[in-house]
Structures are given as C-alpha cells and as structure tokens.
Amino acid sequence: MTRTPVLYVERFSVFQRFIHLLIILSFLTLAVTGMALKFATEPWADWIARVGGGFEVLGALHRFCAVITFFYFFLTMILLYTSWKESDKDLFEFIFDPEGLVPNLADLREMIGTFKWFFGGKRPYYGHWTYWEKFDFMAVFWGIAVIGSSGLALWFPEQFSRLFPGYWLNIATIIHSDEALLAAGFIFTIHFYNTHLRPEKFPLDPVIFVGSVPLEELKHERPREYDQLVASGELERVVTRRAPAAWLRRLATVFGLFVVTTGSVLIVAIILTMFKYIQHN
C-alpha cells in the first residue's frame, strides 16, 4: 500500500477479486480448449491441440477448469450468503435489493437513459452496479447452470444415460457448445469492451485486480453510489489514503492485458471461422 493524497474507495474485496481471478483462469482455459474442439476443422484449432499436447490434454484441462468453475460458483454462493447475513435484510429484500445484483425496472429506465446519453442526453445517474454489470453477473450465473449441467452430462455420458435417453446427449452437445459460444463471444467482446476497451477505460480497468478506485472516479462514474455513501455517512468509513501497491497495479496491467489479448485473438479466430462457414453454406 502506498499512501497518496488521493482518496480511494474499495470496490472489490480480496475474496471477490480472488473469485474473479478463478473465473478468468478457468473461463479462458475452458474457452480455448473447448473452442479447439468445436472448431476442430480449422488450422488454429489444430495449433491449439498441438501446443497443448493433443485433444486428450485439452479435455483434461477442460474438465479441471470445470471443477474450478463449480468451485467458484460455490464460493459465490458463500459470498452471497454472508452478504445477506451481514445485511440484516430478509432473503426476499436481499435478492431484490434495488442496489443488488438482480435487474429491476430502474435498470430498464437506466438503460433507456444510457441510449439517450449515447445520442447527447444527460449521463445516467449510475449506482454501484450498472445494468450491464448486472447482466454480466446474471449471464455468468445462467451460463454456469446451462453449460455446467450440459457439460456434466457430456462428462459422464454413461451415468447420464441411465437417467435420461442417450440421444439427449446430442441435445446437450448443441446446448453446451452454443451456449459456450455465446458466453465466450459475450465475454471476449461485450464484457471486454464495456469494462476495459471502451475509450474511457482503454486499455484496462484494473479495479477488479487492485480492488479500489479513486474517490473522484467513483463520484464521476457512479454518482448515485457516491451520493448514497455521503447521505448514509458511510463515506468517511470507506475512504482510504492507501493506494493500491505499484507492483500490484503493474501485475494487474500485464496479466489483464494478456487475458484480454488472448480472449480477443480467440474471438477474432472464431468470428473469421464463422464468416467462412456462412459463406460456404
């Protein structure tokens, strides 16, 4: 920690950052190994398999990262549970907290406001989670449920077929593969852009790695959250003069850019391949 004249506010706890790190590592590996199989006819997929040491190695990595995925899903549940317990709200209030992660009508209004802002209107009065951030969270939640369950079926096809007809494995394959394409496509384009690559943030928003943002940035980007902090008097409690350590910032930048680049390269390869397919058919 470095003391600076700039005031910082913590946005992500160490636990949250750790979960996101697990997500990055497992998701990227899942995407690379899975897409190599999905697009096996392509030279780049063959390259991945050769570098990885064969499709069986890719399969082993894929299953290992699936375990990590289930693990961070579990950690997220713990995180949500403890936040609920600390919040002295009942479960319903906690889940549908207007400042929580579940989208609500206010988000729809905020989204409309955002479109207006794109065309020169006033910048919306964003809070702790914007609607696209809520969508990111819910999408991963939904994605793990869909990709995870279909993936388990494909991992244990013999056991699965004791419970369900064997040809459901064909359906599971389509769901797993296409939902994964959606997830990888979404994260490597929309999430990367919204969070890191858009000119305001380019090339990287390091907050998910370093944890805190300058108070000024919070005030500008999330005015509603800032005003709520001021109104509740909590601001005094959360601000700190401790800036994220320089080495952490550097590490975050290097690692973050590596991940963003890898994901982007993969998605470019996929998009070019899809164009080729569409042209052929």
Place this chain on the structure above:
Amino acid sequence: MRYKDTLLPRIGKPVGFLLILLAISAARVSALTNDDCLGCHGDKSMTTQRDGKTISLYIDGDAFKKTVHADNGCLSCHVDADVKGDEHPVPLKPVDCAGCHDKIGERYAKSAHGVAMAKGDKFAPRCYDCHSKHDILKPTDPKSSTYPLNIPYTCGRCHQEGSKMTETHDLNKHNITSNYSMSVHGKGLFEDGLIVTAVCSSCHTAHDVQKASDPASSVNRNNIIKTCSKCHVGIAEQFQKSVHSPLVTKTNKKLPVCTDCHTDHSIARVNQKDFRLLIARQCGNCHEHKTETYMETYHGRASLLKGGERTAKCSDCHGSHNIMPSQDPSSTINNANIVKTCSKCHPNANQSFTTYLTHATHSSADKDKYPYLFYTFWAMTGLLVGTFAFFGLHTILWVPRSIIERLKAMTQRHPH
C-alpha cells in the same frame, strides 16, 4: 533280355540315330568349352567400346560356377559364339532365355513388359534386367536380385522417380518404393527381414505383370481381393461373408476391394495412427453423408485434432472385414450387440447410452429425422443472435460517446 528282345528292335533304330546325332553335336559343342571362352573373357582387362563407352567383357568364371547355370556351357545361351576360330561375331545376339524357359517366355511376351519390348521400347526390361546376366542365383539365395529382400530394389531401379525410365514414361503411382518401405509390408521386409511378406512380385506377379487397368492384371480392381487373399486367407473368408462382398450384396454400385480402404503401396498397420486417421476418409469415399455427419459429432471432431486417432473410427463400431448392416444379427451395431460394441471404449455403456446419435446433425437436411436437434440448435442460435444484436448495437452506439467522454476527461485534467 526280354526287354532287349522286344523293345530294341522296334525303337532301336531311331534312338540309335538320335544318339549318334547328339554325339556329333556334343562333340562339336565340346569343341569350345567354358574354359576356352574364359581364355579371353577371364582376363579382367578385356574391354570393348560400345556407343562410345568402355564396357568390361570380363566374366568371373569361379562366380559363374556358383550360379544356377553353372552346368551350362557358355554356348548354350550364346549360340552364335559357336565358331571354329578364336573370334566370334561381335556383338553377339541378345540371349534368348525362352529357348529353355519357354513357358515363362510365353507369359513374359504377354505381360506389359513383354509387349513393350515387342514394340521396341528400349526401357522394357529383358530377363537379365531383373535376373542379371551371368550371376543368376536361385530366388532363395539372399544374393539373388529376385530374393524377396532384394526385389523392391530390383523393381525400384525403374519404378521410382528419377530413374532413367521415368524420363520417357509416366509413373501411374508416385513414391512407390518409399511408400512401400513405410508400409506394413515394407516394414516387415526391411525392418524384420520377413521374407514371406508381400514384395512387388507377390501382388504384381513376376512374369505376368500388367497395368492395373488391364482386366487380366493381378492388381486390377476385380482381381485385388483374389490377390490379397493369397496370403490373407482368414480375412478373405470374413470379407466374403460381409456386406461389402459381391457374394452377399448384389448391386450395380461399386463395392469396395481391399485397396479402397487400405490403399496400395502405403498400406499401413490398422492400429497405426495414419491408418486410423485415414479410415474415415476412405469410408467417406462411398459413405459420404455418414462421414460428414460423423465429423459433426464428438468422435469426428476430436479425430481432427492431435491425438485424435484414439477416438472411435468407423471400423471401431461397424467392424471391418466382417461389416454387416445393422439389421443383421451378426452386425456389431445390431441392437443385440451394440452395448458390447460401445463398451469397448465406454465400459459402463447401457442400452439407453447406445441411443446417442453418432451420425446425427442439426442441419435442415436432418430436420425430419431429428427435429429436436434442429429446433434446439435454432433456439440456441436465436438466443446468441438476439444477445449479440442487442449488445452489439449497445456497444457500437457507445463508441462515439465514449470517445467524447475520454476527450472531456483529458481536457479537464490538462486545462489550457
């Protein structure tokens, strides 16, 4: 006595006459012995000029005595060398082996080599091109040019890229010798010294060589099964009972022969990576749709990647030489056997597991057969397209706004 009394009077006269004739001719031939010939040709320095080249006329007499023709006189082949003086006409006529080896001579004359020879093709091989001239040994002698271990070299002198013959003749097949030496037959021969393995002549014959396009050729499509069956008796027996056998399936369509799946000169061990990766393509030459749809499934997809030879290939499920349609009780994919077949790789396979569709696609061509795949795919695609359409638009519209915001932030930080 009785013999003499009865037989000799009747045949005695002609036989006696023949004996006299033979004695006379033998006396004449024996006038020139091999030693006589070697008197000149035993001299290592004896040479002559032909077409501007110096050619040795030396014959190793001791070596000749070890050849199959050791008991023959020089003159029995070089008939026109039989002169009274020291000098015989030069050059001597080409030796006619068919003088003794008449049956082989007849077969050779009908072969592609013999026909080319008759047409005056100077690259057509004469007997000695394969068998050598004075050093002819039994094919069982390891030093013989027709000993199994040496045959690929003997044939390869012409049937190989870069040979003199290829300057004027096109090779139908390429890299024959190198492909052969990498093949299961070639490896057997060169690596293990297995002389019962197939060499060139095992399939192409020695003296009846014909182009594969010739119906009489041993390697013609219609004769391939017979040719391979000479050694692969057990497999041939299985094959003749399979759906691919013309004895079982009466059809006008082309039925596969051994080489359609196994290739010819590069024929690989079936458990080898190359063959396993090849087989789907080979089956696909006829079963195109089945191969395409196989490639859409996990087995096919993974088979395209490194290590992919280990996933299930056509023959792993359908069998190979014993292949039968699924309705046949002996078929490996018949309902009665399918669990056992899947269990080879999936030890916990069960009847429900075997309803996995190994060739199904979500394509519109298969829509009627597998509507649930078709609609699942399009529902997923709809979700994908919908999500990207919305967020794509959202992102694109954000770009100019985001640039403006960034510029604004920069001017605030560095006010002029």
